[in-house]
Amino acid sequence: MIYHDFLIRIKNAARAGKETVLAPYSAMNLAIAKILVAEGYLKSADKRVIGHKNYVEATVAYKGKNPVLTDFKFISKPSRHLYSGYRDLKPVRQYFGTAILSTPKGVLTAKDARKEKVGGEYLFEVW
Numbered sequence: 001m002i003y004h005d006f007l008i009r010i011k012n013a014a015r016a017g018k019e020t021v022l023a024p025y026s027a028m029n030l031a032i033a034k035i036l037v038a039e040g041y042l043k044s045a046d047k048r049v050i051g052h053k054n055y056v057e058a059t060v061a062y063k064g065k066n067p068v069l070t071d072f073k074f075i076s077k078p079s080r081h082l083y084s085g086y087r088d089l090k091p092v093r094q095y096f097g098t099a100i101l102s103t104p105k106g107v108l109t110a111k112d113a114r115k116e117k118v119g120g121e122y123l124f125e126v127w
Helices: 002-016 027-038 110-116
Strands: 020-024 042-050 053-060 072-074 098-103 106-109 120-126
Touching (some): 002 072, 027 042, 027 106
Antiparallel strands (some): 020 053, 072 120
């Protein structure tokens, strides 16, 4: 569950007022970063090579002096994987948050999973 570390790095960087975050590259981290960019929690996210190692470089989005991403909650954990069908997906924080799922069609938001009519592992909620 390498994306756990990635999200914690983003949250800590946002609280410290940092502009960018570097995290080890994985396809899952990059897919999650692209979704967070699309939802407005990050400004940009790209794969970056430093030396012989690959990283995901994410630029934190701020609204004034406050970060857009304030917190998140892990739903699936290494000890307990939670799966959800597309009909069971509920709004997060009265539509102020976003739920992220890992589906057969890739990593999707709950809104996109409902449109695609596909369920999957309920990874985390972010707001």
